[in-house]
Amino acid sequence: MKIAVLIARILLGLVFVVFGLNFFFQFLHMAQPPMTDKAQAFSGGLFGSGYFFQYMKVIEIASGFFLLVNRYTALFVLILLPISLNIFLFHAILAPAGIPIGSAVIVLQVFLLFAYRKYYAGIFEATPVV
Numbered sequence: 001m002k003i004a005v006l007i008a009r010i011l012l013g014l015v016f017v018v019f020g021l022n023f024f025f026q027f028l029h030m031a032q033p034p035m036t037d038k039a040q041a042f043s044g045g046l047f048g049s050g051y052f053f054q055y056m057k058v059i060e061i062a063s064g065f066f067l068l069v070n071r072y073t074a075l076f077v078l079i080l081l082p083i084s085l086n087i088f089l090f091h092a093i094l095a096p097a098g099i100p101i102g103s104a105v106i107v108l109q110v111f112l113l114f115a116y117r118k119y120y121a122g123i124f125e126a127t128p129v130v
Helices: 002-025 037-048 052-069 073-094 096-115 117-124
Strands: none
């Protein structure tokens, strides 16, 4: 199990660091997969905000880095959950051509959430003691 967690953590960390840095530096020249009109409208709105993608990519890079160096891992796996879920849902609903990467990200994410589940026990207490 430790080897599987290590592999999943490194893969997920690399995905977020590499694609996050690629947003700023464009060192990977990838062909844009075909997107539906709704997908283009959604992406255009997020890009049009002027801050959203930059903010999200900085979070991805930082979180991926912490996954790679294995520090505060449970926290950053949790921070990446909404991003991973949105990547998956975007590709599953709006841009099906990218579903393989979206599926891989969500599978790695769910696996790591399960692996670090003992660290989340306190979050699910109905009446926490202060």
